Amino acid sequence: MTDTTIDRTGYGEIAAPFLFVLLWSTGFIGAKFGLPFAEPFTFLLWRFGFVTLLLLAMALLMRAPWPASPVQALHIAVSGVLVNALYIGGVFCAIYQGVPAGIVSLIAGLQPLFTAVVAARILGEKVYPRQWVGFGLGLVGVVQVLMDKISFVGGSPLGLSMAIMALFGITAGTLYQKRYCALMDLRSGGVIQFAASALTMALLAPTFETMQVRWTGTFIFAMAWLVVVLSLGAITLLNILIRRGEASRVASLFYLVPPVTSLMAFLFFDEQLGVTALMGMFVTVTGVALAIKR
Structure with a gap:
């Protein structure tokens, strides 16, 4: 999927954000x-390695x-480490x-609130009062959606640190890519x-893990x-959305991920809803609508 694909389709501008949320969720x-069968850094080492080979073949053929x-290559690498290694790695390690x-x-x-605050200062993006209301409603809605699933029992200080690192990674990665990598070729x-x-996972996995995988x-x-679906589909869409819109508006879409994930868990894993x-889903959608409306 490319920018041209979105431009050619009549509903591309509307469909792309919602397709991103669906895939990302x-x-x-x-x-x-997957995590029961491999440790997180090892899991991601294999995942990122496979994606690199597929994209390399695509880039060479095209x-x-x-x-x-x-x-410029260094800027692209830094943005990738922030979004992929820090965010996804932090989430996997925390779980x-x-x-x-x-x-x-x-x-x-x-993340959407953090991104809006920093984007206003670093990128000079203007965040209107209506959008701040939207960000607030989105956060309230997410809390409502997760209220029955939030437990403060379990986990470890290391796990919580990893979750905070993930928050930093996706926030910094979104802003960094918007500022330094907006014109990069997606392939x-x-x-x-x-x-x-x-490479980051290749350094971390042998240092902290056994690197054993059960290929079930x-x-x-x-x-x-x-x-x-995630690395080739959702992350490519995220890069396109960052390129085409304000960082704060793109970040607001992440509010929709917990509601959509909860709905999927209800449909496929019989979790309560x-x-x-x-x-909370209604409140979240309302907040995101206020945040992304131009």
Whole structure:
């Protein structure tokens, strides 16, 4: 998927954000399937390695342009490490360390507010009062959706630190990419981003983990899903959205991830979805609508 694809489709501008949210929300489901069979850094080393090879083949076959200078390539690599290694790695480690998924989602749910505050100062983006109301409503809605699933029992200080690191990674990565990598080619840029992330995992995995993997059918399915749907699909869409819109508006879409994930868990894992959660979904959608409306 490219910018041209979105331009050619009549409803691309409307569909792309919601498709991103839908695909991104499946990442938590994939992690739930795959983490019992591999430690987080090892899991992500294989995932980022596979994605790098696929994107490299695509970039070479399509003769994609590469960065014009080493400095530009370095900026692309840094943005990839922030979004992939720090954010995804932090989420995986937090869940692996026993931090309840509700707490991880709640910490990550602070990202739109953090991004809006920093974007106004660093990128000079104007955030209107209506948008601040939207960000506030979005956070309230996320808390309502996760209220029944939030548990402060379990986990470890290390796991909570990893969740906070994930929050920093996605916030900094979104802003960094908007400022320094807005014009990167999504194919060659993706190769650099995922190769840098794989290298980061290659340094961390042998240092902190046994690197053992049980290649079961469930693990292979989870790996394939995260490689194709998340890394090639959702992250490419995220890069396109960052390029085409304000960082604060793009960040507000992350408020929709916990409600959509909860709905998927209800459909596929028979998890409860009470009245409070349904009300929270409505509040979240209202908040995001206020935040992204131009």
